[in-house]
Amino acid sequence: MSAPTDTTDTPRETVHDFTTEALDWKPYVGMVDYESATPSQRAALSMTPSNKGISPYVLVLAHEPEALRERTPLFNDIMYSEGGLSRGGRELGALGASVVNRCVYCAAVHAARYIQLEKKPEVVEEIYARETKADLPAFEQALFDFAVDLTSDPSEVGGYHLYHLRNSGLSDLEILDLIHSVAIFGWANRLMHTLGEPQRKA
Structure with a gap:
């Protein structure tokens, strides 16, 4: 599991129209630094949506690790669980x-x-x-x-x-x-x- 590369100093175009193009997401607020994260924050970051790398969005949500710890398993179950709707x-x-x-x-x-x-x-x-x-x-x-x-x-x-x-x-x-x-x-x-x-x- 890896944290994202910091690209905040590189100006990029903000996207306002719907697209199927893969996009990045730039936070307005600071992200939690994984290397200096608290044990509670690291525990919350140990499970990610889609079980992929840690995104900037998740690193922002890690400011409230208790909420993130509940949110991620719920999100994964809603979107990826077996059975029910395709x-x-x-x-x-x-x-x-x-x-x-x-x-x-x-x-x-x-x-x-x-x-x-x-x-x-x-x-x-x-x-x-x-x-x-x-x-x-x-x-x-x-x-x-x-x-x-x-x-x-x-x-x-x-x-x-x-x-x-x-x-x-x-x-x-x-x-x-x-x-x-x-x-x-x-x-x-x-x-x-x-x-x-x-x-x-x-």
């Missing part, structure tokens, strides 16, 4: 939330993962072209519309939406997985917006 379906839920919240970095990550998993770049192309008005195949439309509605106006989401998802072929477990994937990105999008900005890679 990985691609969860990524589409995350993408829908990120489009509504205009989190360019999260949208880029989860659009790319959706394409990798489902081999349907045309779905992402349509979402990026028309955003919340995207016209998708029926199954993808059901997942995306639910993500949009839950993110835009959660107080209006209820029995009708669940009925529609069941009619689209989702089990109750799959519906719960979709809700979790959308909901956690309501949280993640707001943290990423507030704490930093997406940039093009060097």
Whole structure:
């Protein structure tokens, strides 16, 4: 496991439009220095999303190790656990939330993962072209519309939406997985917006 190389002194373009390009994320606040991190911070950093290297975002969240220690296993379980909604379906839920919240970095990550998993770049192309008005195949439309509605106006989401998802072929477990994937990105999008900005890679 490795900490990121510090590139904060290299000016790079901030990205404001949705893309499938891999992006970097530059924090507005200081990151925890892994070498001088406290034992509690190191313990929280020992498990990372996707079990990849420690990102700048995670090093920022490590300022509150107790929250990070709970957040990372929860995130991994919601997005990567076996059974229930497909990985691609969860990524589409995350993408829908990120489009509504205009989190360019999260949208880029989860659009790319959706394409990798489902081999349907045309779905992402349509979402990026028309955003919340995207016209998708029926199954993808059901997942995306639910993500949009839950993110835009959660107080209006209820029995009708669940009925529609069941009619689209989702089990109750799959519906719960979709809700979790959308909901956690309501949280993640707001943290990423507030704490930093997406940039093009060097």
